[in-house]
Amino acid sequence: MADKAAPDSARRSERSRRAILDAALELIGELGYPRLTIEAIAARAGVGKQTIYRWWPSKAAVLLDAFTAGGQAPEGAGAALPDTGDLEADLKLVLRAAVDEMNAPAYDLPARALTAEGLVNPELGAHFVDRVLEPSLRLLAERLRAAQDAGQVARDVDPRVAIELVCGPLTHRWLLRTLPLTHEYADAVVETALRGILKR
Template structure:
């Protein structure tokens, strides 16, 4: 008589987790964040509502993890910015891609939803800074340090301030929907930031 193996609980849990995160992303695109509920996510994922609450305290936390999982899949071995030796060209490549993502309605819906939750949820904001923002910021700084070593940025440049000057106008325009997020705008931001931080 063949021996029957016990079900692999960890594999089943991972399948459920993946289904929940996928369902959350899909539903935001279909019905929007305001109408998104834990019940709807559970129904789409084919799990009980209690399964979701066992792993996440709120729908904002589910959305955050769904985006984190997506970024981890995309990044693979880790976040690395292009380094062709030309800091202006590399930053334009990165900022154009960022602007294009923000301008893509399907991509920006979950990001906008996450930002809405972060405003009122300190724990979620801390998780976002630790797991998403900090690794990306460090990858950007590594590229900027390379530019400093090459003499393309001032050796004493405040890299946190540089990133604020570069990204804050893009984020502001996106948040307020106050203008186009196109290549021309991305390029202008790069050129403006570099003028302020190049060696004198």
């Protein structure tokens, strides 16, 4: 009997954890971040507040885990980006996918909340960058290094700076919401950036 208690307890804990993460994502869409509370998450998940506080220090920490565990964060941390030999085409493909993701409510709402919270909570902001943004930026920089190895990009270009030059305008437009974030804009960003870094 004692042998069965531990697995059952672990399964119950995992079910509760999953219910809490699901509840956080549902409620951010229904209530918005300012009205999201630990009490609301606990009620939706069917757990006590103390259960949530045992695992997370704040609603922002719950949302970050829900965002990354639920598949809303950008994919690709474990897979290489396309390398067809055509850097421009590959970057356009990746940035168009990023535009679609950033425009989707499942990404937009929690990502905006976490971005804003990260400005006043440096620890959470660092976790957000490390878990959500950095994996994609790292892969893009690796793709650019491959283009350098193939002789397509000048050797003196810093891949990380170049990738931020490509990704930064999309993030800027997404944050401001003043102009549409479209595939055409993503293509224009790639074309403009490559004019400055392609080997001549």
